[in-house]
């Protein structure tokens with residue numbers, strides 16, 4: 001396994017030394033950003049520094065501080081920042097061809113072939129799956145998936161799940177659960193029905209013994225002739241809800257929903273934008289569950305290097321849309337195809353999926369004990385390289401831990417570790433490290449997190 005330019009190149013004492021964030025240069029950039037950029041910006045509000053450069057799993061800010069990046073561009077940077085092999089390949093491709101609309105090119109054909117062969121049950125001879133290249137964001141792929149499902153079924157409705165996140169275009173925000181972000185936007189969510197995700201452990205004030213009730217309820221709501229929900233065009237599902245707070249779909253729930261979609265004649269869309277490309281330890285997260293999707297959305301990590309690319313993979317029998325039904329100027333990013341093709345090879349060559357399993361064991365070993373040590377740590381959960389630490393305040397309510405999670409995130413930044421928050425009212429500290437992160441570095445970064453939890457909770461700064 002080749003680990004690329006990780007902390008082995010840094011002195012840990014320097015890396016995790018306390019620093020003032022933002023430093024003076026960062027403060028200047030942040031002020032300029034506030035004057036020039038939109039109020040809708042997000043990350044620099046909680047990670048208040050300007051980035052000068054980044055390599056592997058290390059970010060360097062404009063004041064010269066280093067950070068271990070456990071966010072990896074929100075899961076985009078599968079092999080960390082500027083993986084040297086991918087940089088070389090991207091540079092070569094820059095010389096050759098950058099933009100190709102949706103014309104065929106040799107590198108696109110190579111990438112497409114490799115990608116299709118990752119699909120369980122793909123038969124190249126029968127061409128039983130197809131790919132559609134979308135505009136360069138995850139949300140654009142989800143938009144396309146819903147459009148295709150509506151065309152195939154001639155129906156309008158979409159079933160989505162509480163806590164789900166599918167993007168922030170008008171359509172995708174309409175199937176995303178985040179009420180605070182949706183508020184004030186007229187006409188959002190037309191034809192969308194939200195149902196409970198997974199099982200009752202995910203909701204405030206519910207009891208574990210209610211777990212199976214959710215699938216019974218979902219089945220009843222969708223099949224009851226007096227239930228008021230017409231048979232939908234699509235059911236869209238994440239196997240692990242990332243933005244929703246790293247909620248792992250219960251296998252029985254996932255199987256029930258998949259089966260229901262097929263029984264209802266709806267298309268089953270699996271949104272693998274965050275979970276795909278090896279993040280959970282298999283190339284697609286749905287592989288572990290033996291379910292049969294009609295459409296799979298992939299984006300984020302797909303080029304390995306962060307160059308935008310976004311696709312739909314779907315069964316060929318659904319290939320009924322007309323030419324031009326889903327276009328977009330930026331669908332022919334040859335740099336992403338070249339890097340993506342090499343990334344798919346490196347996944348196998350460097351045993352990245354095995355490394356993701358080692359990441360899972362490493363995070364579990366360092367952070368797993370936290371709930372036993374601190375009553376305000378409700379749960380540490382995750383799979384592969386996708387982890388969450390959920391906090392609760394005195395009330396014990398599942399949506400109450402936001403102030404604690406944000407305080408821990410802030411302390412981590414001051415100690416050189418970049419994390420994210422998510423879930424109900426930001427109650428979950430989230431980790432999405434590069435899939436090739438050095439395990440010693442990860443252990444050290446998780447220790448910084450555990451120390452920050454201790455400091456925040458025992459200092460009583462936030463409860």
Ligand SMILES: Cc1ncc(COP(=O)(O)O)c(C=O)c1O
Nearest residue numbers: 137138139165166167271273274
């Ligand atoms: C599951 C899922 N779907 C869709 C999206 C939207 O992707 P993008 O931000 O590239 O539009 C995200 C982004 O976090 C996601 O996690």
